[in-house]
Amino acid sequence: MHYEEKLPLHVLSGFLGSGKTTLLKSWLAQQNLNDIALLVNEFGEVGIDHHLLNEVAPDTVLLPSGCICCQIRGELKTALLDLYERRARGLLPPFTQVILETTGLADPSPILSTLLHDRQLQHHFTQGTLVTLVDAEHARQQADEQPEWIAQVSAADKLLLSKCDRVSELEKCALQQWLHNINPMAELTDTQHILDTPHPLFQSEVEHGSRDQRFRWLGACADDHFALKPTAHSLSHPPTQTCVITLEQSLNWPAFAIWLSMLLHCHGSTVLRMKGILRISDSRSPIVIQGVQHTLHPPIHLQDWPGELESSKLVFILRGLEADRLQQAFSRYMQALQEP
Numbered sequence: 001m002h003y004e005e006k007l008p009l010h011v012l013s014g015f016l017g018s019g020k021t022t023l024l025k026s027w028l029a030q031q032n033l034n035d036i037a038l039l040v041n042e043f044g045e046v047g048i049d050h051h052l053l054n055e056v057a058p059d060t061v062l063l064p065s066g067c068i069c070c071q072i073r074g075e076l077k078t079a080l081l082d083l084y085e086r087r088a089r090g091l092l093p094p095f096t097q098v099i100l101e102t103t104g105l106a107d108p109s110p111i112l113s114t115l116l117h118d119r120q121l122q123h124h125f126t127q128g129t130l131v132t133l134v135d136a137e138h139a140r141q142q143a144d145e146q147p148e149w150i151a152q153v154s155a156a157d158k159l160l161l162s163k164c165d166r167v168s169e170l171e172k173c174a175l176q177q178w179l180h181n182i183n184p185m186a187e188l189t190d191t192q193h194i195l196d197t198p199h200p201l202f203q204s205e206v207e208h209g210s211r212d213q214r215f216r217w218l219g220a221c222a223d224d225h226f227a228l229k230p231t232a233h234s235l236s237h238p239p240t241q242t243c244v245i246t247l248e249q250s251l252n253w254p255a256f257a258i259w260l261s262m263l264l265h266c267h268g269s270t271v272l273r274m275k276g277i278l279r280i281s282d283s284r285s286p287i288v289i290q291g292v293q294h295t296l297h298p299p300i301h302l303q304d305w306p307g308e309l310e311s312s313k314l315v316f317i318l319r320g321l322e323a324d325r326l327q328q329a330f331s332r333y334m335q336a337l338q339e340p
């Protein structure tokens with residue numbers, strides 16, 4: 001590729017915990033990494049995903065914390081121009097495409113409009129594929145409760161169902177039909193299929209006119225399906241809080257797992273997402289834990305502490321539960337553990 005050619009910017013979207021980082025990690029492991037630059041935007045103040053992705057893509061750029069669709073669009077522009085310049089100066093491999101993993105609360109439409117309407121960006125980048133992951137286990141609930149979900153699904157060029165192993169074949173088929181009704185223009189497949197076949201995840205050329213057609217179609221009939229009408233402008237996010245807990249001491253994993261399971265069992269509808277990297281008793285290496293609403297996923301053992309992190313960190317993204325209340329509940333639990 002000549003340096004004057006525009007680079008496609010692909011966007012990987014999907015609600016909190018839908019499996020974006022998991023898919024990227026497996027998919028990147030199969031790719032020629034010199035070809036790809038990766039930008040990651042996380043919602044909480046502590047980025048954990050980029051540590052996980054660094055194993056497969058060491059040049060991953062972590063954007064500043066904040067929602068990319070409404071707070072840090074300027075930072076996205078700076079990061080993209082910086083990537084382009086470092087590539088041109090030979091400081092980065094001559095990648096030919098950029099992938100942006102958005103936060104699970106981002107509305108992708110304003111991100112694309114940033115790209116399409118900015119003169120400097122227009123000069124170097126072009127619109128790639130917008131892929132949205134849909135968590136098969138939580139899709140219906142998220143569609144009912146989270147306005148970002150419909151914005152992400154309706155803007156997609158490609159919809160990927162994740163976590164199909166957690167629903168029946170019948171449910172999967174019904175979900176596919178339902179998603180097709182919501183966004184009939186999007187190609188529909190599942191994450192396993194992407195990993196099992198040489199099928200490209202992102203295409204450089206989005207089918208001509210497809211996005212315009214889709215927005216027209218959505219304008220006409222989205223109201224029939226949902227109370228929220230997706231628009232090409234930023235939606236207002238319902239109040240969302242992040243609770244970050246940092247701990248120097250090791251945790252007793254079985255006891256902590258019980259507390260966490262109880263928390264998600266009782267408050268899973270308000271704890272949209274939980275991620276953590278923990279120092280646990282009897283182990284030198286940390287574990288990564290992940291929760292999505294009521295579901296606590298199996299912990300992953302890392303070989304070593306990634307990057308500059310050394311102490312345990314837990315990040316909760318909350319909607320309808322005060323961060324202070326959660327912090328207090330955690331302190332009470334820690335106190336109870338220390339009492340004889």
Ligand SMILES: Nc1nc2c(ncn2[C@@H]2O[C@H](COP(=O)(O)OP(=O)(O)OP(=O)(O)O)[C@@H](O)[C@H]2O)c(=O)[nH]1
Pocket residue numbers: 014015016017018019020021022023049103104162163164165166191273290291292297298
């Ligand atoms: N059973 C199952 N679990 C999955 C699948 N995909 C992802 N997960 C799990 O779901 C949890 C969340 O996955 P992530 O890849 O971190 O999700 P994400 O979309 O990057 O999350 P955010 O960055 O918070 O929005 C992790 O514990 C994954 O192991 C899947 O296909 N099946």
